[in-house]
Amino acid sequence: MRAPRVAVVGVGSIGSMVLWQLSRSGFDAVGFEQFGTAHDRSAAGGESRMFRTAYMEGANYVPLLKEARKLWAELEDESGLELLTMTGGLMIGPRDHYKIANVIQSTQDFDIEHEILEPADVAERFPQHILDEGEVAVLDHEAGLIRPELAVFAAVDAAERRGAVVHRHARVDDIVEDADRVQVVVGDDVHDFDAVVVTAGPWTPRFFPALADDLVARKIVMTWYLSDDPARFTPGAFPVFGRVGGVIDTFGVPSLEGTMTKIGSVNTFGDISDPDRLGRDIELDELTHINNEVSRCINGLRPDPARISVHMDGYTTDEHPVVGKAQGSERITVMGGYSGHGFKLAPVMGRIGCELATTGETSFAIPHMNPQRFDA
Ligand SMILES: Cc1cc2nc3c(=O)[nH]c(=O)nc-3n(C[C@H](O)[C@H](O)[C@H](O)COP(=O)(O)OP(=O)(O)OC[C@H]3O[C@@H](n4cnc5c(N)ncnc54)[C@H](O)[C@@H]3O)c2cc1C
Missing domain, CATH: 3.50.50.60 (FAD/NAD(P)-binding domain)
Known part of the structure; x- marks a missing residue:
């Protein structure tokens, strides 16, 4: 046949x-x-994507993520290219936030190598992050970055x-x-x-x-920040991170070209009625929330983006x-x-x-x- x-x-x-x-x-x-x-x-x-296994969006994704990791390695073997770099990942937020609960549930239901860090542990091991009282960081050892x-x-x-x-x-x-x-x-x-x-x-x-009605295009903006001390934001020193529970949710990826660190906002910049007309300009005042969050949560980055790029994704309800x-x-x-x-x-x-x-x-x-x- x-x-x-x-x-x-x-x-x-x-x-x-x-x-x-x-x-x-x-x-x-x-x-x-x-x-x-x-x-x-x-x-x-936009240069990089996060790979995480202890999953904020639900433990039911973990078997898919474990299989995805194997397949990333197979594509690397087949292409001879480094596509997924394991850096570890910090999932940060209030201990009682549902997304942190999903992360912890993922580690309990599946065999995910991880550590749970209190604010004092984070201050000692990852002083780039500022945690509030009541927040926790789950260090997912099965996380990293992908070159999209x-x-x-x-x-x-x-x-x-x-x-x-x-x-x-x-x-x-x-x-x-x-x-x-x-x-x-x-x-x-x-x-x-x-x-x-x-x-x-x-x-x-x-x-x-x-x-x-249930699947719409949304604009997502990514922002890169300079540092006085770029060595603190390299892949060896700065795991990828996702952070929830602030004014906006953020994520970050270490510097790949050696000077700028990507700190993005998970929040989108609104629906796009026609994906053929994605506006790729952005007003700086639209970035206020993310700049403020960089100041509040990260030590050592200058809170004004040196690079901005605009993309979109399809979102379901x-x-x-x-x-x-x-x-x-x-x-x-x-x-x-x-x-x-x-x-x-x-x-x-x-x-x-x-x-x-x-x-x-x-x-x-x-x-x-x-x-x-x-x-x-
Ligand atoms: C800024 C940003 C940051 C993100 N960060 C992360 C992250 O850290 N980790 C993570 O896992 N995910 C992340 N995501 C989400 C992830 O990138 C997307 O969910 C994923 O790329 C969606 O893939 P897709 O194939 O559906 O869409 P696309 O990659 O956009 O592919 C759709 C393709 O279809 C083509 N196409 C459309 N219509 C037609 C047509 N009529 N004829 C021919 N071709 C057509 C388009 O040109 C396009 O190439 C991020 C997304 C964005 C935008």
């Missing part, structure tokens, strides 16, 4: 990994990407070397399914497939209008992604709405996308990602 021919619509963070997994499993895989590969115009740009542009490049390159085809600067206008096939329409060209995986990030509702067969479809899989925390999961999502497209099922437990959960 002929192996299924599968299209991947959107070769970004997740699509690149679906393509890699399809090609690794011997399927005939074809990607369509409206821009070039490894671009920074939606969710994959390089990761997309590596996955696409690995897929192409195994025979996958990628159409770059090919914007998909429509996806049309009938009983025997599904067609991908790009301008005047129509391509036939057995199955399609839609990994269109913030553009996902274009293909699934029924999701439009419950901030869990939408992964599964599209409503009423046998042949179309939707994978979107990663809500600001999808990059670390990308390789395992690649495996899930490959399984769903070629068998209709997945071996991973993802009921919280069911696309039909929003139906009234």
Whole structure:
């Protein structure tokens, strides 16, 4: 029997990994990407992403994260590139905050190497952070940073070397399914497939209008700060961190180029009605909250960003992604709405996308990602 021919619509963070997994499993895989590969115009740009295993968003992600870590290592082996650098990660917040409870639950339910640090321990071991009374830091030894542009490049390159085809600067206008096939329409060209995986990030509702109320594009801004003492913010000295319970939630990644440290805001900068029109300018007064939080929580950074970059992601109303067969479809899989925390999961999502497209099922437990959960 002929192996299924599968299209991947959107070769970004997740699509690149679906393509890699399809090609690794011997399927005939074809990607369509409206821009070039490894671009920074939606969710994959901005130099770094956090990888965490003790998970703020829920312990049910931990098996996926453990598998993702293995797959990151396999992609590193295959590409010869360093994609995931383990630095450890500090998850900081009030002891009774639900996200800190999720982190601790993750460490209890699964075998995650970790330490629980009181403010005095943090002051001694990680004096860059200022903790308040009542706050705690969980040091997740299974955390680190990922290089997102390089990761997309590596996955696409690995897929192409195994025979996958990628159409770059090919914007998909429509996806049309009938009983025997599904067609991908790009301008005047129509391509036939057995199955399609839609990994269109913030553009996902274009293909699934029924999701439009529950999956929206949001602007996310990242900011880099200079330090008088950059050695204190290198990967060896400054673990990645996530911090909750302040005026805004923040995260940080050590300096990769040696001078600037990325401290980002988890909070988004509002919904975007049209992802084709992401405004990439930002008013400095919009950054006040994050600058204030840098002053309040971090020792040794100058609280005015030296670099700013603007991106977006698809957000669902419950901030869990939408992964599964599209409503009423046998042949179309939707994978979107990663809500600001999808990059670390990308390789395992690649495996899930490959399984769903070629068998209709997945071996991973993802009921919280069911696309039909929003139906009234
Ligand atoms: C600033 C920022 C910081 C983040 N930090 C973290 C972090 O630290 N850790 C973490 O795990 N996650 C993080 N995330 C979240 C993570 O990056 C995203 O959840 C993830 O990248 C989403 O991937 P995606 O494939 O859905 O979207 P994308 O990577 O945007 O891919 C979608 C692709 O589809 C293409 N496309 C869309 N429509 C079409 C069409 N019609 N035809 C052809 N191609 C099309 C787009 O051009 C794009 O390449 C962050 C996100 C942002 C924006």
